[in-house]
Amino acid sequence: MAQRIMVTGCNGYVGCILCRELITRGFEVVGLDNRLFPSNFDVPGYSYESEGVEYRIKDIRDLTEADFEGIDILVHLAGLSNDPIGEINDRVTRKINVYATVEMVSLAKRAGVKKLVFSSSCSVYGFSPMESPTFFDELSPKNPVSTYAESKLVCEGALRNLVDANFQVYMLRNATVYGPSPRMRFDLLINAMVASSFFHKNITFYSSPLVKRPLININDLCRTFIHFIENDMESDTYNIGRTLDNYSISDIAVLVCRAFYERQGVDIALRYKIDDADPRSYLVSFAKLQPHIEGVITHDVYESIGDLIDLFTQNFSQEDTEIFLQKTSFYSIQHLLRRIEIGEIDNEFRVIG
């Protein structure tokens, strides 16, 4: 019998792609989300809802044991999902990302769910000095520099306590994700650089070009999550990515410029408006994961940038610029602040109505 998987955050950037992939692999999928963000990437082949998924529009703060009846595995993606959003209201960030998450997982465990896959983040490592960069592994000291990163770390600690012989817990610290999704985000490094290059022919650095970050393609991330769903690994924390995919911001900008030049003969200008509002910089070792996921993470960053450029070129014209870039839903923080302003979301980030 097919395993029944609940995916929270199923209508988010990662969730849309993960649900589609799970259905393709023959799983039964229940998707749960309070729908803070709409479908916003109107491109053939990218649909916000996948056929076969049972969607439940609900807030994770309102769940009971009954919601987990018949569920074998819980994949938890829902939450406030980046550093700027996490600072809008740090109390609410902790409420959703930590307290509601731990409460929800406890309910799921009590209801008989056997496995949890939790989407954490490499941002728990925070910052390593540029003059002596080290590769952080799972045991390295943590230095979360935002409420969001801290919420992931605190949550990991609490979830670890729930592990026992009948409940496996995988805490997956993702690298920064890139690539297209039906709920597209242009507040993510590569996605943002490609959009800005396509529409404005420039890339703006807001933090030092030397800042370091590990990257992972969205399809590779979802396949890695599925690897943890399908296999019995040791309950533990794993960095999710490849060590060779650690880049500086300037490395990535160079790859984006090169790809635009080679594909379209277009020169992309580099601009600097450095405010250092985002102090994160970290290199990450994925050596612990590597032996387990041979052949799962396959996408090359430069080729994936080319694929994104092609997707833009095939689906958008320069005339789309205004319509396209005015969609606040591409930028999580702008979208949420706008919805709060017009009364669609309250100050606790609950969707009204």
Ligand SMILES: NC(=O)c1ccc[n+]([C@@H]2O[C@H](COP(=O)([O-])OP(=O)(O)OC[C@H]3O[C@@H](n4cnc5c(N)ncnc54)[C@H](O)[C@@H]3O)[C@@H](O)[C@H]2O)c1
């Ligand atoms: N995208 C990345 O680069 C990245 C990197 C590291 C970790 N992560 C983590 O992976 C997960 C998914 O990220 P994403 O990029 O898809 O984010 P996203 O913001 O696109 O998706 C999060 C989803 O959770 C839903 N949600 C938020 N609060 C909820 C609540 N109270 N109840 C029910 N649903 C709620 C939102 O509506 C949204 O659909 C997040 O936990 C994020 O922190 C993402």
